[in-house]
Amino acid sequence: MKIFFKIIFLSICISTIVGCSKEYEVPQDLVVNDFVWKGLNAYYLHQDLVPDLADTRFNSDAQLNNYLSSFPDYNTLFSNLLISSDVKSTLVEDYNTITEPLPRTAFTNGLEFGIIENPSNNDLVIGYVTHILPNSNASTKNIIRGEYFSAVDGVQLTKTNYQDLLINGLDNFTLQMANFDGTITTPNTKTVTLEKQAYTYPATFMEKVIPVNAENVGYLMYQNDFSNNYINDLNNIFLNFNNQSVNKLILDFRYNIGTGGFAKNIAKIAAMITEQNADEILIKEQWNSKAQSWFLANQPDSLVTKFPKTINPNININSLNISDVYIILNGPNFEGSSATELLINSLKPHLNVHIIGNQTAGNNTGAITLYNSEDYDFPLKNETHTVALQPIVLNFLNKNDQTYENGFSPNINLCANEDVLDLGILGEDSDPILNSVLNYISTGNAVSNTNCNPNNFDYLFNSINTQRTLDKGIFIEQNLPNTN
DSSP: OOOOOHHHHHHHHHHHHHOOOTTOOOOGGGHHHHHHHHHHHHHOTTGGGOGGGOTTSOSSHHHHHHHHHTSSSHHHHHHHTSOTTOOSOEEESOGGGOOOOOOOEEEEOSEEEEEEEETTEEEEEEEEEEEEOTTSSGGGSSOOTTOEEEEETTEEOBTTTHHHHHTSSOSEEEEEEEEEOSSOEEEEEEEEEEEOEEEEOOSOSEEEEEEETTEEEEEEEOOSOSSGGGHHHHHHHHHHHHHTTOOEEEEEOTTOOOOOEEHHHHHHHHHHHSOOOTTOEEEEEEEOHHHHHHHHHHOGGGGEEEOOOEEETTEEOOOOOOSEEEEEOOSTTOOOOHHHHHHHHHHTTTSEEEEEESOOOOOOEEEOOEESSTTSSSTTOOTTOOOEEEOEEEEEEOTTSOOOTTOOOOSEEOOSSOOTTOOOOTTSTTSHHHHHHHHHHHHOOOOOOOOOOTTOOOEEEETTGGGOOOOOOEEOOOOOOOOO
8 A cells, every 4th residue: 555655745845835843833714725825835746737726835834824814715715726627626515425335226217218309209218127136026027128118007108207207206106117119109918017125236136157269258348336345346357267268358438437446456457357477567657857867766666556465465366367358338428437547557558458439538636635633634634624635636648658648549439328229138149339349259359339319319318327426536535645
């Protein structure tokens, strides 16, 4: 685990900037403002682009205090110290709300679905089943991917009522199923009664081994975040893949709700995908110029993450020895999360990474959490307030010094939405997306689907999109020494 001796670096910077002494006490009404300015001055990635964060901006504590007093509150100060394009750095009012994600739960019937406008009547809508959550209430009912429904409890679904009926309505309801040929919707005699229940999501939606020519292709559909909650489960799945001699891997993130996470967890997943020596570099960090210079001079090893060999001291990582990984990022308005982008970039020097789906967004920065303490760590924090900072502080690079601020272009382009008339069965070659990847593996021909939405359906809603949280980016954990 990396230890950043930030207090030494910070002390040098602050003494250079404002000439303060250890006896100096910050005025009580400026405690948070002082913390905001000094934290960003020390670590904000774009510190050198913000004139008011320059090391030479203030010659004394009095000058700094006069500046800090000119802002009506610390939130306004914080906003004014960020570059205009920065939408990732945040100020947290209560650091007690910063917690590791809990295992994913919901109150749901297990039906995941989409909604399109009815081509025959633009006031009406049609629901289609994308998938059914395993071991949910819906999994016990006669309903499968690719079926359609047009009414709930006898009420026709319209643009104005479908969310109230399907999402915000009763915990128990009955779907009226329908036939749909792309133009005409015909209610049929089938009904399905569903009940919302407390539900805990399994670590993965599906995993299997698919033979392709002489290859054993591991297929993993993953729907959760990249937190500690699922690392052990993923490690066990990769052990199973190893035992079945998997030599290529498909990671299907089309229904994934995970966004950011911690770099240490991404490193563990990368180590499961490819076996490398423990001294092989996976991730490099590039901080602002003065922080980078200090780290290079004092502890250069803290700027790199190497391939981990263990989940914890008692559990080894189960690594595959593969040459190719295929990552499916398809999904409406889904450009790949910061976690998947870091995974892609970090793996690229070590094996062939094939991207299936959309151009990714380019979330190549990392953040830390700063507390108002002498070493910016939690134990020594100022007890007079609960404000913490989460600024972006670094760019991520891979072993070859490549970063990805412009995102990644896919090897195979997929349509933004799955074809509601041809969804197929997940995990089988009847699924058009999986089929295109399997053909790519088999033939080497990367064939994009250029015939998107030939029926001009108006896609209005997808239940997975509503479950994707705001991507707060990738965080670096620091474990700082007690410097008192």
